[in-house]
Amino acid sequence: MNRIFWAADSTVQTNDYTTYPQTGIGQVFPLFIKPEYQVRNHAKNGRSTKSFMDEGRLKAIEERIGAGDFLFIQFGHNDEKKEDPTRYTEPFSTYMENLETFIRVAKDRSAYPVLITPLERRCFMDEKHLGIGAHSDYVAAMKQTAEKNNVPLVDLYSMSRMELKKAGEKNCRRWYMFFPEGEYKNHPEKSEDNTHLRYDGAVNFASLIARGLRELGGIYADMLLDDMNL
Template sequence: MENDAMAGRSSRTFIDEGRWDGVCAALKPGDFLFIQFGHNDGGAINTEKARGTIPGNGDESKVYKMETTKRNQVVYSYGWYIRKYIRDARLKGAVPVVVSPVPRDRWKDGKVERNDNSYGKWAKEAAEMEGAFFIDVNKLVADKYDAMGHDEVTKLFMADHTHTKYQGALLNASIIMEGVRSLSQLGLNKYVK
């Protein structure tokens, strides 16, 4: 098992920085690749940290002039990047598994806010378009958070609404494992204890 995640990256910047090239080169037939992006894809596209993607799941692209480098860059939709990861992994013989983003510690009317009309939805659509496995971690974790309630869930997070403490990470990981177990055709179940 190898974790190549890097804090603060989006589906776009993970590619822009060459990180995907290294991961993709190391993939072997039969490897399982878990793909999860979204929290940073909603950021600014060409200003500030310039890591955002075009909202949605289409094939649209647009050329933006980057504020810091003054260079033009083609930016695609969030779903386009997710589909690229899926296709590239398959070309290497790996099994791609798309995982929706976990919910943040944001609440409305006593329920945690879900991203089922944004990045969670687009992740699912991208997986379906490519025939990849999908784990709706957003729904699974949000259901758990709703059952726990705001006060208990807030204890799992650090000073912000996105990053969990160790206990929150363990909870999210256990829920991802539930998602893996629910995908009987994935072939990974025999390795999960």
């Protein structure tokens, strides 16, 4: 059985009822792949490339990943937190260096690394227009890293911005933890969280990753269900 290991942050992590209705992309990605592929989701809330490694989470993947497996690497949200030295990385230096460490772990185990640019937040300036976005330098740095290391890249950042623009400020609220008081028994308080996802958002953005993998072709497209219209 081929395995997909995922190293990422809260936009990808697998949630349980204690954080419901929050849902991560990695949690729903099995909806898009053939049954002979299995997702091993190591994504964790609040982690950057730096803190993920410092906590031994990459080491845990290194001990398990093997030939023919995939390592999906998706960071940026927390690497940009300048106020937190335990997580912050400079986009065109330490962030790129850390990404290369993840890539080496995969390649040293004869696995296939895939870089995935960070998901965009709901950063609307008005009902229709998005702001510049907080991740732009990290997206550029990840693209440079992919090119330098000859590693495939799925540009979730650009695709998600297009989806947000198409939906508009109000319609895309259903994708994020943005809802009124009393909508959920387990989360009765109002939420205006523009980063974390609900189920519809996780499925929508996971489908964009699947689309990107299909465009890469070869072994990346082979993991996807055959009858999907992406």
